[in-house]
Amino acid sequence: MNKRIAVLSNVNMSYVIRLLKKEYQVWDAEGYGNELGTLMNGQSSYHAFAPEITFLIMDLMEVLGHKTDLPESWRREAGEIREESGGADAGKREAHAREDAPGGTSPDRDSLCVGLPVLRDWFTRMDSCILPGRLYYLSDAWLWGPEIGALPETSLAQRLEEQWLQGLAWLEQRHENVRIFPYRQIIGKLGEENSFSLKTWYLGKILHTGEAQKRLAEEIGRLVEKEAGVPKKVLLVDLDNTLWGGLAGERDHTPLELSEDRQGLAYKNAQRVLRLMTQAGVVLGIVSKNNEEDALTVIREHPHMILREEDFAIRRINWRPKHENIREIADSLNLGLDSMVFWDDSPAERELVRQMLPQVEVPDFPESPEELAPALTRLYKKYFQRPRLTAEDREKTRQYAQNEQRNRLEEQAADFGQYLRQLRIRAEAVSPPAHMERLVQLVNKTNQFNLTTLRFSLEEMQRIVANASQKVYLYRVEDCFGDYGIVSAVIVNLTGDAPLIEEWVMSCRVMGKQVEDALLARIETDLLAAGYERLRGRYVPTAKNKPVEQLYDRLGYEMVSRKSDGEKEYCIRLEERPARADHVTWMEPA
Amino acid sequence: MKERLIALITEILQVPEGTVTEKTLMEDLEAWDSVAQVMIIGEMETRLGISVPLEEAMEMTGVADFLARL
Incomplete structure (x- = not known):
């Protein structure tokens, strides 16, 4: 992996950088807390290094300078604020605006509706630092600090975080090359107590515990790999002992494991993950050695199947070698083999596909059923999850939401005719x-x-x-x-x-x-x-x-x-x- | 506990196993800089539950000083 990356922060990230250096070329940050200065200074060693991806992992409390009390004016409508603070800020914005900053895209520079001046200023300056042809991952927010428990209102932290997210969304919309780094998710998963350490903060401005820093580094690595790799489109799954336990062809003698408890539930939950993946745009296909009729009977009729026939865009259920079926599927879908991932419980089948079709990604299969859903979730994150929703995805999501409204109307309408008219x-x-x-x-x-x-x-x-x-x-x-x-x-x-x-x-x-x-x-x-x-x-x-x-x-x-x-x-x-x-x-x- | 502490220091310094012994001093290893020192103190507290007071943290000069805390 020859990607050049940089990690900028307003807290000490030396250890994260150290972890990343094992595998990547990482810019040697000169301290911390001068992230905007580093980005703006064309003579800085950062620009000489010219990282392809820059990660900005920002601690919101430090950006705010611990000023968590909201100005009285800001508590009123955002519109009023913009008028009030417009004069001074507008001047600053002008001063920082680069002539060649990508403009013309919506929303425009003035549409930043972050009321808090310190954040408004940060995002406006950040906006002028974005260079085309580079990628930027900016962290979302988890407000934490020694005084956090003593904030007068519990909703305050949330409102401050929302301000940050609004600024982030604004940047993300203005720049095609700005993405969001899921900082919040990492801290949330680990929990505050395990994520932050006052001891290391006081000793060396290291805000995060070893475990939190390890996870930050892992997430950065995952995103670098993803940006470097060919995005996958198709997940080809086996059936027996993969979507369910047991063999479809022998279910008359031994019932399949697919149910509401024990291993059966583990398989059912694995299917739930797959179902969500199809909804996120992953194309699902079947490559299985079975009698097609046996398999289809299960898919169509088994009461605990989550995935049904229509969830599979393509299927090859036969006794031919799997690599032949996969090659045929690639032709039929008009997609490259390198956009395919193969998911099969049999080590022999996996090895054969690896040998015959090295372009196809073949992840390891977990040892036990309870590992299935987490393994598939990791697989999704690793190969399929897009770091940023495309306009098309957004459109899809919007359409799903509209459908939801339609369904509610249908439930409420007296009869179908009335529903159609409404x-x-x-x-x-x-x-x-x-x-x-x-x-x-x-x-x-x-x-x-x-x-x-x-x-x-x-x-x-x-x-x-x-x-x-x-x-x-x-x-x-x-x-x-x-x-x-x-x-x-x-x-x-x-x-x-x-x-x-x-x-x-x-x-x-x-x-x-x-x-x-x-x-x-x-x-x-x-x-x-x-x-x-x-x-x-x-x-x-x-x-x-x-x-x-x-x-x-x-x-x-x-x-x-x-x-x-x-x-x-x-x-x-x-x-x-x-x-x-x-x-x-x-x-x-x- | 002694082994766990040495393993922890080895991990944070990212050095091969066996590099860190009871006698290793901070100045012996290039990787053991001030960032690593802070991380070791932090992880001792988080993982092993052993707290080094802030005012004494910078007086720790090697594995022996840490072992004395156990």
Whole structure:
């Protein structure tokens, strides 16, 4: 590991640096407590060393200079404060602002809403020190000091910490290369009594105990490794003695260990960790030697399975060598082998994969079931957890939150119809040529609500959109809780004796709200107006699109043919179509 | 206890086992600087429950002084 790193602090971190030096090139900090000066001084040995990653581990009490009494003015609205302190601070900000500081990104320099002047000043100065092309990890806060127990209000410490976090969030948003170092989590886990030592503080301004410093160094090391490594995307898991105890194929003789107590609970909790990982964006796959049917029966029917079929993006359950299956999965997902992690209880299988596919990460498997959940948590932190949420993740989290609100509304509504009306769903037809990337992504990534599962490249889709004998419909949908974005695409082929819906996909985000009824009604009306009398539809079964197997039946289409493989063709006379749901309002293009 | 103390000092100084003995003095080892000294005193208190008073901390010059505290 050849990363150059620096650890800056306002307390003595020499021992942390000493621990890190065993494995990394670490800048020799000249003392402590001058972190901003070090960063600002272009002539400093810090800049000569040019660390790729700089860790700032700040003790909040020292930043505050032990002034924990809040100024009277600050206790009022933050807005008032900004006016009051605006004059002097603004001048300081100007003085420290570097001409080439990255600007233009939101939020701007003036949006720092930290009321406490000392912190406001710290963050404003820190802001001007951030260099592009370098990484910065700044610690979040745990306020501690000899006087902490005697603070007049218990909420005070929390409010001071919040001020720090606000400043941190501001920096993080302004700079793509600023990340948060989970200081709070480390102290919280170890506990105050085991983290801080007054003895070493008085003797040498060493605030943290040996154990706390060891953990700080470990966390720094973990982040350095993560920044250096290829980020992993896929976790491939074995089944027997990995997701559950025992063998799926022999469960008639010996029941599986997967339950609410003993080893069974250990496996169940391991699945809980995996489930959370999938929610955080880890792609989960199965690579297992089993009869597929035995395994699927367990996954589908076992009452204590946390993970179900839909949680696995891909699976290879067969008797072929695992490295062949893994190679195939990499091809199929179009991902490199170096983005995969393999999790299997069998030392022989692990060794084989290590030998055959050295790019695949193969962590050790714990000896006992109770170690499973902690080991998987470590695995997640080591390989998958991103140090900073991307905009996309944030968006995902926001969407989950909106869904939660929707679910609550659904629980409260008297019936489903009322729920749908209360959602106040609005839809809008958008131009396919203007949203080509989303169109291609939508068609190629949708598995469940996908009637024929045709896949197209960007070029192919461009030809389809330009082709006069094919018509592409694309829709954006929102409701009273938020925007779903562009969520459905329909490709209608106009050649032949009646138009045919060649492909229809809809994101699972809007499934279960009868939005499809409104979209189809719109297309039907459009085609009827264009002079067509009938419309045809097709369903081609896949492993994933069971949810729409009966879609056309439900929408009043008549099945005209059915092949042995389950492919079905439908037709409807447009004049005779049934009344469609009317809970969706159409936004007309301005 | 003696072994635990010597192990603790060895760990903090990050030196090979056997380097630190009952007779080792601070000045014998480059790694035993003032930071290491403070860490040893701190860890003695945290891990072994043995407190060295602040005013005496800087008078400790080697393993023997620490052993005398046990």
